[in-house]
Amino acid sequence: MAALTTSIPESPHSGRTWDYRYCWLRDAYFVIQALNRLGATRTMEGYLHYIDQIVARSGVQNLQPLYRISGASEAAERQIGTLEGFLGMGPVRVGNQAALQIQHDVYGSVILAASQHFFDHRLSRPGNLAFYAQLEELGERAAAVYEMPDAGPWEFRGSAGTHTFSAAASWAGCDRLSRIAARLGLDPNAARWRSRAEHMRERILKRAWNGRRNYFAASFGGESLDASLLLLPELGLLPAKDPRFLATLEAIGRDLRVGDLVFRYRHPDDFGTPETAFTVCAFWYVNALAGAGRVDEAREIFAALLKRRNPLGLLSEDIDPVSGQLWGNFPQTYSMVGIINSALRLSRSWEDAL
Numbered sequence: 001m002a003a004l005t006t007s008i009p010e011s012p013h014s015g016r017t018w019d020y021r022y023c024w025l026r027d028a029y030f031v032i033q034a035l036n037r038l039g040a041t042r043t044m045e046g047y048l049h050y051i052d053q054i055v056a057r058s059g060v061q062n063l064q065p066l067y068r069i070s071g072a073s074e075a076a077e078r079q080i081g082t083l084e085g086f087l088g089m090g091p092v093r094v095g096n097q098a099a100l101q102i103q104h105d106v107y108g109s110v111i112l113a114a115s116q117h118f119f120d121h122r123l124s125r126p127g128n129l130a131f132y133a134q135l136e137e138l139g140e141r142a143a144a145v146y147e148m149p150d151a152g153p154w155e156f157r158g159s160a161g162t163h164t165f166s167a168a169a170s171w172a173g174c175d176r177l178s179r180i181a182a183r184l185g186l187d188p189n190a191a192r193w194r195s196r197a198e199h200m201r202e203r204i205l206k207r208a209w210n211g212r213r214n215y216f217a218a219s220f221g222g223e224s225l226d227a228s229l230l231l232l233p234e235l236g237l238l239p240a241k242d243p244r245f246l247a248t249l250e251a252i253g254r255d256l257r258v259g260d261l262v263f264r265y266r267h268p269d270d271f272g273t274p275e276t277a278f279t280v281c282a283f284w285y286v287n288a289l290a291g292a293g294r295v296d297e298a299r300e301i302f303a304a305l306l307k308r309r310n311p312l313g314l315l316s317e318d319i320d321p322v323s324g325q326l327w328g329n330f331p332q333t334y335s336m337v338g339i340i341n342s343a344l345r346l347s348r349s350w351e352d353a354l
Helices: 025-037 042-058 105-118 129-145 164-183 187-208 227-235 243-255 279-291 295-306 333-346
Strands: none
Touching (some): 042 105
16 A cells, blocks of 8 residues: 555645555555565565456556555545544545546556566566466557556646656566566567567657756656656666766756755646655655765765654655655655665675675
8 A cells, every 4th residue: 555544634734635545556566676675575476466356357458546455446536524634634535536547657567566577586486478468468558558648657637748757667568578578488579579669768768858958857848857757767768877867867956856855846736836845756866866876975865864754764755845744644655665775776785795
């Protein structure tokens, strides 16, 4: 689940109160990735069974961004008028309207979460041809929609665009299918997916680049930045030291960073201009700095972020950059995964310890 709570506001009296007691397919990929890196592979195997049930019920053509932990699709959003909300800051919501949104990154996210199943020698039951065939259906969908508008990773309610992150996640799914096919000895399939992924990559890099601003924009042809662009090297779309990414990293550090915190975006949305930083974005920034070779700076920010945890070592979804107060649903899975991934990124490798 994204968090164990509902309706703790992102910032005081903002109306940004959401029910996070659901499984987001995008978030789940990052959780699986972090736990796999720690050797906790059973979660991945359980999650893939969960996905199998979802696909069996609804097919692959229209995956929702989120589902109940039972795998059920119902998540109708409603407000509970008899409850005041956290510190009297309602509304209190049950359900989440994002379940009805179009978010094209879901197809690539599922493939990414499943990919290790074909390469990890620790698994007693590795991926097989039948499982690969299921993933191909997701890849076909990802390739068909990657240039189409969606609500994006930040789930905008009143606007749509062709979001760079969604397109990059779709590309990543097709790229991993090529690698899986090669692993299985399916050379024609590997070549087909490789060709398709290369075409997608060229289109994404061209359409997302804003030459006037000298950075990758949050959406094709757009002007705005958002922190999900920090994940482009993580997905493998381009190297962390690519000049275009370094320019984007510099722009994010200038426009979205406040001290050790990073806003997901700064432009107004359906509820106004964001007032708090989105916690996991700071960890994405740490990882991007480390990938770019700015390791000392990354360590300094990471140490500052650890000091923002509560006495139990937990983090919420958002942090007020002025007061330091934790806001948003709690504890936030995304934020905790950020700690794991950045700690692993900044740790000495076992080769260095020899």
